[in-house]
Amino acid sequence: MDWGTELWDQYDTIEKHTQSGLELVEKYVKFVKERTEIEQNYAKQLRNLSKKYNLKRSSKDEPECRFSSYQSFLDLLNEMNDYAGQRELIAENMMMSICIDLTKYLQELKQERKTYLMEAKKAQQSLESTYKQLDSSKKRFEREWREAERAAQYAEKTDQDINATKADVEKAKQQAHMRAHVAEECKNDYAAQLQKYNKEQNQFYFNDMPLIFNKLQDLDERRVRKLAQGYILFSDTEKHVMPIIGKCLEGITKAGTNVNERNDSMVVIEQSKSGFERPGDLEFEDYSQGINRASSDS
Amino acid sequence: MDWGTELWDQYDTIEKHTQSGLELVEKYVKFVKERTEIEQNYAKQLRNLSKKYNLKRSSKDEPECRFSSYQSFLDLLNEMNDYAGQRELIAENMMMSICIDLTKYLQELKQERKTYLMEAKKAQQSLESTYKQLDSSKKRFEREWREAERAAQYAEKTDQDINATKADVEKAKQQAHMRAHVAEECKNDYAAQLQKYNKEQNQFYFNDMPLIFNKLQDLDERRVRKLAQGYILFSDTEKHVMPIIGKCLEGITKAGTNVNERNDSMVVIEQSKSGFERPGDLEFEDYSQGINRASSDS
Numbered sequence: 001m002d003w004g005t006e007l008w009d010q011y012d013t014i015e016k017h018t019q020s021g022l023e024l025v026e027k028y029v030k031f032v033k034e035r036t037e038i039e040q041n042y043a044k045q046l047r048n049l050s051k052k053y054n055l056k057r058s059s060k061d062e063p064e065c066r067f068s069s070y071q072s073f074l075d076l077l078n079e080m081n082d083y084a085g086q087r088e089l090i091a092e093n094m095m096m097s098i099c100i101d102l103t104k105y106l107q108e109l110k111q112e113r114k115t116y117l118m119e120a121k122k123a124q125q126s127l128e129s130t131y132k133q134l135d136s137s138k139k140r141f142e143r144e145w146r147e148a149e150r151a152a153q154y155a156e157k158t159d160q161d162i163n164a165t166k167a168d169v170e171k172a173k174q175q176a177h178m179r180a181h182v183a184e185e186c187k188n189d190y191a192a193q194l195q196k197y198n199k200e201q202n203q204f205y206f207n208d209m210p211l212i213f214n215k216l217q218d219l220d221e222r223r224v225r226k227l228a229q230g231y232i233l234f235s236d237t238e239k240h241v242m243p244i245i246g247k248c249l250e251g252i253t254k255a256g257t258n259v260n261e262r263n264d265s266m267v268v269i270e271q272s273k274s275g276f277e278r279p280g281d282l283e284f285e286d287y288s289q290g291i292n293r294a295s296s297d298s
Numbered sequence: 299m300d301w302g303t304e305l306w307d308q309y310d311t312i313e314k315h316t317q318s319g320l321e322l323v324e325k326y327v328k329f330v331k332e333r334t335e336i337e338q339n340y341a342k343q344l345r346n347l348s349k350k351y352n353l354k355r356s357s358k359d360e361p362e363c364r365f366s367s368y369q370s371f372l373d374l375l376n377e378m379n380d381y382a383g384q385r386e387l388i389a390e391n392m393m394m395s396i397c398i399d400l401t402k403y404l405q406e407l408k409q410e411r412k413t414y415l416m417e418a419k420k421a422q423q424s425l426e427s428t429y430k431q432l433d434s435s436k437k438r439f440e441r442e443w444r445e446a447e448r449a450a451q452y453a454e455k456t457d458q459d460i461n462a463t464k465a466d467v468e469k470a471k472q473q474a475h476m477r478a479h480v481a482e483e484c485k486n487d488y489a490a491q492l493q494k495y496n497k498e499q500n501q502f503y504f505n506d507m508p509l510i511f512n513k514l515q516d517l518d519e520r521r522v523r524k525l526a527q528g529y530i531l532f533s534d535t536e537k538h539v540m541p542i543i544g545k546c547l548e549g550i551t552k553a554g555t556n557v558n559e560r561n562d563s564m565v566v567i568e569q570s571k572s573g574f575e576r577p578g579d580l581e582f583e584d585y586s587q588g589i590n591r592a593s594s595d596s
Contacts, residue, residue: 224559232554235547249533256530261522
């Protein structure tokens with residue numbers, strides 16, 4: 001069961017279906033392109049967010065960096081930045097392996113389809129032209145035979161006519177004879193045209209058109225297979241970066257587990273302890289003694 | 299090594315550091331909130347894209363649906379819609395388990411910190427007040443002792459004075475005696491204040507303030523641990539939906555492998571074949587015969 005045999009009279013259907021098929025590819029390419037734009041936008045926003053909360057270059061020596069709770073936040077931001085890079089990769093790969101590739105393939109298919117449809121049209125026109133010739137020769141045959149009949153009848157009538165001369169009879173008989181000959185030639189010509197047409201018609205319906213329709217079927221099936229690959233690539237592109245995304249997420253988890261609150265408390269001590277001893281008791285300032293000494297001096 | 303002993307004189311440092319620590323939590327919550335907004339936006343765009351390319355409800359009976367290349371595109375769109383749902387889930391879970399939870403915890407810590415700092419201030423003020431009392435009594439002791447000395451000197455001088463009456467001498471001696479008694483009382487009072495102050499000072503530096511600073515250290519360490527959990531949750535939330543996202547991607551791959559180009563070609567045949575036979579040879583229309591019959595009739 002193929003288009004060549006089953007859809008021999010469905011040129012319009014095949015033309016329309018193959019057109020729809022190519023439009024579906026275009027639609028899919030357009031869809032994927034929009035998806036890549038969404039993905040790029042998402043990645044850009046994540047990158048910007050990471051930059052927004054990260055340290056400015058000048059402040060990388062800030063003492064906060066010695067605290068694991070702060071350093072791990074920076075590590076998390078860096079992992080998220082890498083994560084954004086992977087999303088960009090998804091977008092770029094989708095664009096390359098689906099949009100650009102399918103668009104190129106689409107152009108080739110469009111060209112190929114156009115060629116086949118033109119072949120079909122050409123064969124159609126050729127058959128129609130041969131048919132016109134046939135019809136024309138058939139009508140001529142019909143006309144000439146009527147003329148021959150009429151001429152024969154006139155010759156008969158003249159022959160029977162008591163008032164007609166022998167010359168008249170002779171002329172009429174010659175005319176009838178000539179007409180019969182012409183009619184015979186037209187009949188033979190028509191027969192030949194008929195044979196020619198039937199041969200071409202048979203060739204057209206049982207050979208040429210089935211071939212073209214089957215080529216269109218093959219084109220359409222290739223189109224479908226390529227589209228299916230495109231669908232698979234849609235998920236493959238993301239699956240491909242999953243391991244690295246997994247690493248980013250692991251990195252974030254690691255940043256969390258790296259946090260050490262005891263260490264951070266020690267850093268505060270290191271950074272800020274004065275080393276001084278705590279104050280001891282205040283002494284008793286005995287003015288009575290001081291004054292006694294003074295009075296013993298005077 | 300703890301803040302109580304090592305940073306006994308670093309109230310400002312501890313106040314500042316614990317404040318910074320809470321601000322870091324606020325900063326992280328703000329960051330995560332912005333991340334969830336980016337994620338929600340991404341999910342919404344994907345959902346809209348899926349809707350845009352999907353079938354309108356009214357056209358679900360369209361004949362295109364019978365073609366696997368078309369149906370698989372619809373399956374892909376549905377999987378992408380589910381994928382978007384998972385991204386929304388990431389955003390919602392991050393909001394709940396990080397933003398809302400940490401914000402609540404933050405409020406509690408802020409309140410707790412405020413309480414400790416007020417305790418410290420109160421203890422400080424109390425010690426200062428006791429010191430003022432001590433200083434006051436010390437100055438009074440000094441003053442009174444000078445007065446006593448002066449009165450003693452005057453009594454001595456009056457006793458030696460040839461022109462002084464016994465009454466004068468008696469009066470001067472009584473005055474000196476009284477002043478000496480008052481001075482003694484002041485000395486005792488100062489000694490008692492000193493003992494009180496030293497006791498309170500010791501309590502302050504070796505007991506009360508270390509306790510408060512250690513409570514602040516514990517608060518800060520709890521803050522750090524909670525923040526670390528927050529970092530881990532950032533990746534856990536996404537890791538949690540990875541299996542389902544994986545299923546969406548598998549669904550898309552399946553949509554691709556479901557495509558069957560041969561079947562689709564057969565569908566075109568089913569939908570459109572006329573069932574008619576291809577035309578056979580045209581017959582020879584023999585006018586010569588027709589006319590002969592006609593003439594035999596007439």
